Each structure stands twice: as C-alpha cells, then as structure tokens.
Amino acid sequence: MHLRIDPTRLTTPHEAAGDGNYDAVIVGSGVSGAMIAEQLCKEGKRVLMLEAGPITSKSLRGYNDYVTNYFVSPGKDSQAPFPENPNAPMPRTPLLRKLQPGQVDSNTYMVQTGPYVTDTVYSRTLGGTTMHWQAKTPRMVPEDFKTRTLYDQGLDWPISYDDLEPDYQRAEREMGVSGDVTALRYPGGSPYPKDYVYPMKGMPPSYLDQMVNDGIEGTSVELDGQTIPLQVRPFPQARNGIPNEAYDGGKGYTPIGAVNTHQVDFGERCQGNTNCVPICPVQAKYWSGKTLAKVLRMNDEPDKGEIKILPQAVASKVEINPENGHVAGIQVKVYKNPDSPEHETITVRGKIYVITTAAIETARLLLASGLPSTSGLVGRNYIDHAYLFSWGLTPKICGAYRGTDCISGILDLRNGPFRKHQAAFSVDINNNGWSVATSSPYTDVTALVDDGNLFGSQLRRGLVDRVSRQLLFAFMIDVPANESNRVTVDPQYTDALGNMRPNLSFTTPEYSMRGAAYARQFAKTVFSRMGVIDYTQYSPSNFGYVVYEGEGYEIHGGCHLGGTHIMGTNKNNSVVDANQRSWDHANLYLAGGGSMPSIGTANITLTIAALCYRSTRAMLKQLSFETTTGATIHKTTGYHHGFSRHCDT
Amino acid sequence: MNKTEFYAKLSTPANDPASLALAAIQGDGEAGTYLRGVYDQFLAFSVEVTAFSRFDLEGTGQGEAYFATVIQVVGYEILEQLLDTFTSIINQTGGESTLVRNDLLRRRLFGNERLGPIARNIVKLWFTGNWYQLPRNWSEKFGPAPKDVTFTVSANAYVEGLLWTTIGAHPAGAKAQGYGSWANPPRIPEFGSDAVVR
Amino acid sequence: MDSHDIATLESLEEHLFSAMVLEHATLPAYLTALYSIKPGTNQDASNILRVVAVEEMLHMTIAANLLNAIGGTVNLTQTGFVPSYPTYLPDSIDDFQIHIEAFTPSALETFLKIERPVYLGTVQQRVVKRRIPNHVWCLSPNKDGTTQYTTIGEFYNAIKESFIRLEAEAQAKGSTIFTGDPAFQITSEYYYSGGGKLFPVTNLDSAVQAIDLVIEQGEGYVDEDKPTGVFDQYGEIAHFYRFEQLRLGRYYVRGDKPGFPTGPAIEIDWDAVYLTVVDPKLADYPEGSELYQAALNFNIAYAQFLALLTEAYNGKRELMMRAAVPAMFDFRNLMNRLIRNPAPQQHGRHAAATFEIDATNAILGTAKA
Ligand SMILES: Cc1cc2nc3c(=O)[nH]c(=O)nc-3n(C[C@H](O)[C@H](O)[C@H](O)COP(=O)(O)OP(=O)(O)OC[C@H]3O[C@@H](n4cnc5c(N)ncnc54)[C@H](O)[C@@H]3O)c2cc1C
C-alpha cells in the first residue's frame, strides 16, 4: 500500500502555527497517534500530527537505511536502527551501569535516579515504538482490571474487560492479528466471544516450541494449593500470516503488507526473518505507518477529513488558559537538522489536544509544563513489566535462530488465586536463542575461537553444539502500580533543545520479586523435565542485579510503559477519566499506556489500541457537541489570536 | 597496482577497500599476478580455518573485503608473514592427517604471539562479518594499529556471516527461510569431517 | 469458428500446460538477473525484478489451478518443461530469445519484450503466420503449429474465450467442463507470494477472474478508451510498466500516461552487477571442480523441486507451504553463491545456475519417459 507523505501532506511550522482550524492536535505518530487520527479523519475531522523525530521510514529507502544501520552495528542493540538525535533523544541500553545507593546516572537520555536501573526503551521517530516492538498482542484477563479488589494489589480500572472487549476486536482488526483462539481458551485465560476468530490464523509453532511442549505437556505444577497443567500455546501476534476465511462472519481479511512511497509488494506474509525486534525488514509486522497510510489516503476522499504532519517538531510545553483550565495551545520546537540544536518555536492550536507520546514522555511533557494535575499523580505509578531470563542447552538440536522472535509461550500462570501472594507471569519461548541475555551468538563465536581455541571443522561442530541448542525462557512478570515508582523532571538535566529530560526512579516491589523467584524455580522444573542443561547466570555487576531472599537475579525492563497518568473514577484518585480525558483540562486527552492502572501479564499495546477506539468516540462526541451548541472549545481557548512565533536560537 | 601502491591506497579513507582489493587482484602484469597469489593464499588459509570450501567462501562475495580489512587494520607485512607461515606448514605436512596439520597450525600460527590473534580474527571475520578489536597486550607489543576497533565490515558482511550457514539458520533480518519453515527441524549442512581429531 | 480457436477440451488442456511452461520459462532469466545485482545496490531494480519473478510463480500456480479445474494433469517433471537456454518464447518466434544472463541493458530490453502489452485488436490481429524452427516448442492455436499468438496476452485471451465457449457447449448438454477435484486447487492458505490472492477455480466465473489477473499483472492492456493503462483498477501496475520504469529512469504514479512516468527518479548502477556467463552450461565449468559440483547440485535440487511442485499440484497441497516455499527461499542462496564465484577460463565472467534440468535428469538416470 502506498504511504504517501509527500509535501502536500506535510505542513510547515509557519502554516501549522497560522492554521486555527484543526479539530485535533495529536502529538506523536505511534500506534496511539495513528489510530486516533484514523478514527477522527474517518469522521471528517482535520488533524495536525506532531512528530518529534524524523520521518525517515516513510520511504522504502529510509526504512531500509534503518535495517542497514542495524546490520552494520556490531553491538546490535535494540535501538541500533535509529540514529542518535540529540534534539529528540531516546533511551539506549549499552551505556547503562549499576547504581550504588544514592547515585544518579545521567549518562543516558533517561536519567536513572534509582535505586533500580531499567533498560526499558522506546523510539522517537515516525512510527514510534511500533518500529521496533515484537508485536505480541495478548489481551488482558478480566481479573487484571480489578487487582485491588481481588488480590489487594495495585489499582483497579474504572472499566472492565467486558467494557473493552468490542474495542479489543477493533484493535485486532486494525493491527492485523494472527492467532488461534482455540489454543487460547483455557481456565483463567481471556474470554473470547463464541465463534470469534482472529483476522489471520495462528502462526505455526516453531520446532523449538514443539520440543518444549513435548517436554511438558501432560505435566503440571502446584501453586498455592492449585494444580496448574502445563502446555505450550501460541501467542496472538500482529504480523501477517494466513488470512482466516472465517473472519468477520465469513468475509475474511486482507493483510496489509509494506507501506511505501511507491509499489513494493511484500510483507503480506511473515517470512521468518527473526528480526521483529528491532525492525522487520519486510514490514510483515504491524507498525503504525500502515494505519497512517490509510489516514493519508483519506485526504483524497471528499467526505473524509484531513491530516497534516509536522515532522521534527518536539512538543515542549502545554499552555493552559488560566480562566477555564482548557489547553490553549502547544508550544513546539521545530528543528531542521538532527545534528544542530537550531530550531524555531511555534504554538499550534486545535479544538482538542491528544498527547500520545507514551507513558514516560507524556508525563515528562506535562511536568515540564508545570501540570502535575489536581491529584498530583502525573508521573506517579509508573509501571513496566519485570523480565527475568532463564537459559540453557536442549539435549538435542532445537534449531534456534529461526522463525519470528517468539511464537509461543506458557500462559497458564498468567492468572490464579496465587496472585494474592505473588505476581503472575507469562513465559516466552524465544526463537532467537540466548541473544537477549548473553548477546549470543556473537559471544559464542568469540568464546569458541578465542577461549576454546577452535578452528576449522571443530569450530563448526562446536557452533552447532553451542548455538543450535539454545533455549531461553523470558518471564514477563506483573508489577502493580506503586506511587513511588515515578517519572520526574529536573531543570539540571535537559536535551539539546533545552527540553527537560525524564528522570526515572524505580524499584521492583517484593510482590513481583516473589514472582521472579518462583519463575526461576519454575524454569528449573521445566528444564529438568526436558533434560535441558541450565546455563543461567546472573552477574552482580549487571545494572539489573537484585538480591532477593539471599538469591541474585537480573531484572530487565519490559518496554511496556504504563501508569504515569492513570485513569480512575475522579480527579482526586486519577489523572484521566475512563475515556483518557484529563480531569483538569477538558479539551486534553492523554492516550496511551500511561492511562492504564494495571498491566497484568499482557504486552500492553493491544490494550492501548483498544483504548484509542474508546477515546475517539468520546472525542467525536465532544467535537460534535461543541459544533452543535456553538460553544466551541476553539472559541473559549482562542484567546490568543493569530499565531505566536519567535525564533530563539 | 603493485603491493605498495595497493597498501597506500587502502590507507586513503575515501577508497572502498573491497573494490580496491578486487582491482588489485585482477590487475595485469607482475604486480597483479603477485597480489593474486597472495589472495589465493588468503583463501586457502581461510578454507583451512573455517572448514568451508573455497566455493562457499567466494559464494559469500566477501573475500576481497576481508582481505582488504586485514591489510587495512594490521598492515600487509603481517598478513604476508601469516600466510607464508601457513604455506610452509602446508608444504611440510603434505599428505599427512588433519591431526598433524592442526597440531602444527596451533604451535606455529594460532599459538604465535604476533600471528595468533590475527589468525583468530580472520576466523571471526568469516563467521560474523565483524573485525574484533585485538587484545590490548597485542597492540602494546606489536601495535599501534589506529584502525583496530570492533566494527562490522559492511551490511553484507553481516548478512554473509558463515555462523548462520553453519547452524542451518539465517542472519537475523535477512535471508529469511519462508513462512512456516521454522516448524521443521533445521537443515544443518554437512562438512568435511576430520574424524582423526579427537 | 476460426481455425485458430481452441476448439477442444484436449487442446485447452495443452494450452494450459503450455501456459505453465511459459510462465516458468521466464523465471531462470528473471532470477539470474535479480541475483546478479550486487547486494545493497540497485534497490529499485531489485524490487521490480523480485516482484515480477514472484508473480510469474503465482501465474504458474494459477495456470495449474485452471488445468486442474478441468480435470487435466499437471506434470512439471515431463521432459522439456524447462527449456534449454537461449530459448524462444512461444509468442516470440523470429523476434527475440530469452537468455540466462546478468542484469544488463540488453537483458532489460528482453524483459520488456517478454511482457509487452496486449493490443486490444480484432481476433485476426491476434495471430501471425510464421515458420517455426523445428527445435522450438511453441504455442500454437492449430495442430500444425504454423501460426502463433502475437503476445502472451493474446494467448491468454484465446484461452479465456475457449473456456467460455467450451463451458457454454457443455452446459447446453447439461454438463460442465469443471470436473476437476476441488481439493487440487492451491489457495492462499497453501501458497502466498505477494501481489495477488490465490482463489480456487471451480466454475467459469473464477476461471475468467484468474485469467484476467494473469493478463493484468503480466502485460496489462493498452486500450485507447481506458486512460488507466499503467495501473489496473486496484492500483496494481503491470510487469511491462514496472520494467519500463527502469528504462525510463522514473516511477509511474497514478494518472500517468504510458511512456510518461512522473514519480520519483530511479537510478541504475549497471556496474554494480556480477557479469555472468551468458546461457551457462555445466560444460562451461571445469569438471570435478567445486563450482561444477555446486552447479550440478543446484540442478538436482531444482529437478527435485519441480517433482515436489508436481505432487503439490496433484493433491498434496500442504507440501506447498511445508516444502516448496522453503525450497524457493533456498534457491536464492544457492544461486547467489554460484553468481559470486568467478568462473575459471570465462574471461572474468562469474558463474550462474544452468537450469539444464533434462540433462541433469539424464545424468541421474531418472528422466521420465
Ligand atoms: C523492544 C520492544 C518490544 C516490544 N514488544 C511488544 C510486544 O511484543 N507487544 C506489545 O504489546 N508491546 C510491545 N512493546 C511496546 C510497544 O512498542 C509500545 O507499547 C507501543 O508502541 C506504544 O505506542 P504509543 O503510540 O503509545 O507510543 P510510541 O510508539 O512510543 O509513540 C510515541 C510517539 O510520540 C513521539 N514523541 C515523543 N515525544 C514527543 C514530543 N515531545 N513531541 C512530539 N512527538 C513526540 C515519538 O517520536 C513517537 O512517535 C515493545 C517495545 C519495545 C521497545
């Protein structure tokens, strides 16, 4: 499909600032920004989208440059595709180090104020973090929405699973999910409507998945007096597979392949490039450019709205009308060149404002604008999954490094009464060997050549033995909301444009560490059932090293950012309402993971997307109300007439 | 282009090392013949230490790039010394078992303080496409080598890393094996067995 | 009824098998050109060649579906299924030959000829009378082979009309020509190749739809009344115009007139190509060399692949995904490896796969009678 971001779809700082007629100003071009834009334009609205990063990925060449950047980076860290951009920086992992008590590390963009260090990342570029996500799309389970009530942990949502269910379906359609509902119906799993099928059939489990299943099927574990049978189940995932002809009452589904400035016919089916993170070379994986391509096409349709994109535009301050608390405009710093801090500052205005910059950046922007909200909860309750890895060698060759990064896992411990005492988890079976834990297979080559003194056929044999047998379980552990885990800003720490950088202070709570300790035991149990040789080693010098009850663990970040502007039932217990609309500022929506009071054991993006549908309905209602009653927000907020523009470089 | 010119051109940053190497070994006259000979030796050595055939190595399209990389980072002289040592080992062990040859390779080449780290780096180049920074004590003793940092030779060098072929997989992000192929066991290519080695 | 109409079911079956031969015959040429491009260079040309090659494979599968739909037999292991290169295309006698060669300006001109558009003319303009050299297997509307279709599109149009007429005749007698086993139809579930959905052919409507897809993706129509010659109604662009973009150095965008693209520029670096031996034969490689062995192994693998496809087209559909698709991805690696190897004594030219399938079968002693 064509993704035509040609000059007519882009706008200039001058034009954007002078245009008083946008229905909505959307900040961010990730999945949240794109889906909201799509829903608004479909209903004839005019949208201005601000994107902090460059729009390199709009063309195949630009997209391929990202792939090449990754290929030529010997470290192959997960941000390697995206060049450094001091004007809109993003967190990067290779420079992280362990913190001593009381220490602060400001070496990387995200200032780590401790006590724990997280290697969580997100991307600031066209497409946002979907450029680089793995695209697993499980739904949350109903219990995840009321963990406070049921388990005395974290926070409840103001809405239930059933409230969100129809929007889950919409999100699954838009992202193009492949999945096998029958394999996902089990006690404690997410309930699907009778006869529901995903747009595309489930991905075939990898050879390794089958091997793990052979080892555990028919066995069980005891937890809290409950017997939990084990089985390997494929995850639903937003990558193109075989369309399911039974979808949509027999209408079927047409996958969307690569989007680009001109014809490229690929990406309509995953090929198994095993590179979903950090970038799918054929775009078989959903990224928000696919939704944006749809929105851009609407520009040509008379009954649809219009989108204008302003790239390299960093939202820097949300301006408030002191009379009514409404947002009056957003101050934006627009730069020409990532290598130079030179920029101009403009203010853009619309009837409503939608900030979709993901939990950390959204909190950063509000706090930098001096808007902690009535509840004081902006930035607080930061949530992310805690990841723990366990790895070993299978007794026989398991064919690692083939397939999608991960197809299947063990999902039966995502839910249960045990959640009163310890965190639930979901287990990924990684198809990319030990790479996430040990930088394999490069480290295997250097170890065998430099330390093992192998060459020639012994080396080849050694590599087969050492690399093709790699199994890694990644445990994704629930972390409940906690006010002291938080994002703050500090004028000491700014980026090249003078915007304050996010500071993160974070601890993995005991409840989650109990889950981690059990996860480690669980891995050992499964390994023993399979005859896997355990190679797991946690290094005390690793930045994520944590000691719990005398045992050391390495806890990694999950890149599943939630909780910094939670939704709730009133302005004192939350930042936004159940439609992600700010309690304090009636024309402001904060859309994204930050609204989620809990994330359970589901990778969060499907839920984020589902919430977008819910929120756009509220936005459309608000916009139509404003038009019909004549009391437009535009009027009330338009106390600045004309546009303000000054150059401060 | 004779070897001095070739080396000088390689040190000019603007030149693409792989095409230079290609031009050098395809060159006419005595100089061309000479450089071709060295390149042949380089491939023969690579065959020995990777257990991939010359056809497979040339099939990666990376031979010239690796040849140039080694010369660029550590110089021509040291590569020639390495290759001469290798050739003399081969001449000496003609007709003998791999076991005997490997022993000599270890003692005189991989175990040589100056040549060992370079030999190992050539092996790693072929398997990963990466030049790895040499051990610090090597640089202190035999350096300095200003270009000696860890780097990936090129995007294609990464894609052509023999590591992936060895394990019947494919480099992450390239040479995908097709939808659903992952459900089958991997097809690990056979290679010349050296049963004598225990 | 004109003498050049496809009058019998048997003749229609022959024509459909010829269609498979034809679609397949372009693959060795397109793939060799594609893989001769040095990696990382000529991205636009690579993309275009890849899409076209992939669609030829799709077209061959559509032809198999059509043949299976009327109860014909698909057998790709039959002697002569893979021509010996250089070869004439059935519609190209006296005109041009297809070579297995690297991506060069002359190869591009050949590709343009292969895919030249259908001129929607009268039935009489569809065929030409020519003398056919003996060794050429040709598509012919009549048994004596003295006439041929002017373009591949005309050939498919003739097939389409034959489907319509033969089915009408059958219906009049209360029967149908669609007597094939529906379980032999390859659908998207079994094979995905980009650029088009594979649907089962079970009746006249689906047959016509399938043939139209092949024509539109391949050569496209040139129709004075339809200004949308370059793109079809789905925004797809035909092979001819895809290649023409390379010749004209610019992409077509919607609304462009044939011959006048206005999209982004395309640059071709003709030097960033491995020049390969033209129409290589095993005999060009030193016998007993690794290169010879690798080229032979490729042919063996390819012969096995055609046997596998034959099984897949004959009811074992699941083999498509399980074995045939991975094999296709494998050929990319095998062909690349050959192309990067210089061929000794060939004036600096590089090797390439020879596609001597009949000869390979003969060497292996497995040639089918
Ligand atoms: C390695 C990795 C793997 C992941 N795997 C999964 C997975 O398998 N499943 C899953 O559900 N989730 C996964 N995630 C998480 C997922 O990627 C995110 O939840 C999702 O992409 C968030 O989308 P978003 O639109 O809310 O935010 P983002 O995609 O982060 O988009 C924010 C956008 O805002 C822009 N922006 C930021 N600041 C400003 C500013 N000041 N002004 C203007 N624009 C700005 C950014 O450039 C960006 O375009 C993964 C994440 C990572 C990093």
Ligand code: SF4
């Ligand atoms: S496995 Fe490969 S093709 Fe499939 S989604 Fe991941 S990166 Fe893309």
